[in-house]
């Protein structure tokens with residue numbers, strides 16, 4: 193394959209698709225072709241499969257091909273990469289269960305042709321069981337195709353950092369970050385198994401073809417390291433570089449840290465759009481640690497931007513233009529400044545008082561992402577409604593619900609205790625009563641946070657969207673019921689400004705699912721006059737900060753406003769000890785919110801703009817036809 197100049201730093205082939213769905217359709221078609229080719233020759237197709245959020249869309253597409261296009265799996269044998277050690281097959285978080293729910297139960301794959309490591313073999317027999325797993329793969333002629341996801345540690349299968357290139361199927365200890373990432377599924381890190389059985393790196397590399405999938409911005413860094421860095425044990429996915437038929441199939445969000453996306457001017461000629469120019473100038477300022485207005489011609493030419501200088505220079509013109517652009521993003525008036533000339537302001541001056549809707553995928557996203565701006569909007573006379581899209585009940589640990597349950601029981605001491613069921617990781621089986629209690633707890637906390645932020649009582653709505661109530665983490669399936677419910681509220685509230693989050697997140701996350709529901713709802717409302725006048729602003733939860741070049745509106749916070757925001761975050765007490773929210777505890781979440789808001793102020797300062805205590809940032813969102821038409825099905 194010919195490598196473009198812009199891909200020269202990439203040590204293995206990377207195919208970037210606009211969306212995960214698009215990529216999965218391509219791969220499913222390839223798998224179908226392989227299966228049919230083998231069937232025509234009277235042979236088995238041997239597939240290596242992965243679990244986790246990443247392949248869920250691929251499995252849905254394979255099921256669709258089976259149901260709608262007659263793809264048969266009768267000549268397929270599957271081997272899964274891994275299984276948690278200590279979980280029975282019946283445990284709802286076992287990979288056995290996952291694979292059956294996501295794929296095997298919906299296709300005609302004969303049960304004897306399904307293979308997963310057994311998580312319940314006694315310790316003394318693990319070694320022999322692992323060897324038998326390897327031998328079975330070899331006896332069937334080896335893996336034709338291995339599907340992989342990638343963990344944030346750089347693991348493939350459960351080959352954590354430190355795994356050797358030649359490692360084989362074995363019992364491993366899970367990395368702390370991996371256990372933390374799994375905490376949502378198990379409702380708390382303590383419930384996550386410590387060990388797993390995994391195919392080794394060597395086992396994976398023995399497959400004839402390997403496709404690694406990755407979606408969402410959280411994977412961007414590790415993908416770039418695996419693709420552009422040297423192969424090292426500290427990042428096992430980098431060993432894939434040595435394979436003769438491997439490719440990474442990723443979405444744009446996961447590609448964001450590849451040099452050709454992040455710093456394209458370093459790897460070839462580029463078209464200098466205004467957005468790219470701003471990105472390059474802010475990058476250059478950071479690189480040479482000089483404020484934008486002090487950049488010189490030679491800084492540009494020495495950093496791969498000589499053509500930019502020729503096109504748009506000299507440096508001082510470029511500097512001034514970029515400086516002004518960034519300067520214009522700063523406003524203390526997120527809802528527009530009444531009576532002011534708004535030519536260069538992020539938001540319109542009129543109408544003076546706007547209807548503002550803030551969409552929070554889960555309670556707490558609102559204050560985490562834009563707590564300070566929320567307060568400003570109210571203080572500046574706008575009519576603010578916060579719409580909580582999901583109940584957030586899945587993120588409440590049992591022990592927190594137990595406290596409330598005890599309290600309620602003591603209050604109405606005649607009633608029997610409403611105990612949440614202890615479940616050791618299985619929220620699906622938690623009683624409806626427990627889920628309800630958890631949802632109410634989060635409502636109370638959300639109200640407390642709004643009170644603290646100075647938002648008048650009654651400004652909140654709780655939608656409890658059905659996809660969340662009926663789903664589980666990683667496995668949500670939005671339907672038209674969700675978008676119709678959201679469209680109904682928006683139609684009623686007719687906002688001038690809509691704040692939303694979730695763009696670029698892992699498509700199976702609550703945030704991304706909520707955003708896809710929003711785009712569907714907006715397309716349903718397209719014809720209504722108010723909706724054409726409605727501006728959508730994106731905010732981010734603090735685990736992922738905007739870069740200075742991505743920001744369209746920067747709202748400064750005073751020291752007092754920042755501490756009020758942190759105090760609002762602290763009202764979400766049910767999140768204190770656990771990791772479901774952002775993969776962090778409440779303590780870590782507020783620290784992150786604090787650091788992100790302060791960090792952005794430091795960035796603006798370093799670019800040569802005013803020095804603030806903290807900044808909350810927003811990006812204007814414009815619907816693209818591709819996104820607007822991506823409607824979920826009932």
Ligand code: F6R
Nearest residue numbers: 242243244245246341342343349
């Ligand atoms: C799963 C597996 C893991 C995952 C990885 C990414 O069988 O082997 O390597 O692929 O942890 O997980 P998700 O897809 O949940 O982000």
